[in-house]
Amino acid sequence: EDQVTQSPEALRLQEGESSSLNCSYTVSGLRGLFWYRQDPGKGPEFLFTLYSAGEEKEKERLKATLTKKESFLHITAPKPEDSATYLCAVQGQGGSEKLVFGKGTKLTVNP
């Protein structure tokens, strides 16, 4: 069974204080690993897709990396507007199209 574990559950940073969020996964053949951002009371907003170990993607202050066992979401010099819950999900090689989500990391960036 595919599983995703995210850590930490919650993270508080000062504005400008860089850090990383972790997503560990077990899957029978990875088709894709996805990062989403979710604001309270809203649906998840797509950030990145990573397909193979060694791949990296960047968007503004965010950078996602992937190994065979985990993915990191690096946040460089965060701003208060980066505060949100960040969700990681995987899609396995089985015939199903579904994503398996972690519980997320709630990030709070204080000014």
Add this chain to the structure above:
Amino acid sequence: GAVVSQHPSWVICKSGTSVKIECRSLDFQATTMFWYRQFPKQSLMLMATSNEGSKATYEQGVEKDKFLINHASLTLSTLTVTSAHPEDSSFYICSAKFAGPYTEAFFGQGTRLTVV
């Protein structure tokens, strides 16, 4: 990114009544749509996967007769919560995928259902 619109954003209904939630892909054709339920401070729980023109595939433990899913076209899927009860109160979110295996899913804004 692609746009998925979900309606309504919130709804309050009386116990025993039915509620329909719509999910539309506005600028692409979605061969597959997903319906999730999210409890406070929890992650997304997949309820069912639907493909256009065929019956939805429900996850274990999800009542098919209670949560009716229709995916009548490549841009519209609906979730009907039948005979709603207070325990059905939750945040329901849909997502849609392009055709093809290596594509991300885009999410609607969610529907907050409160059954009183």
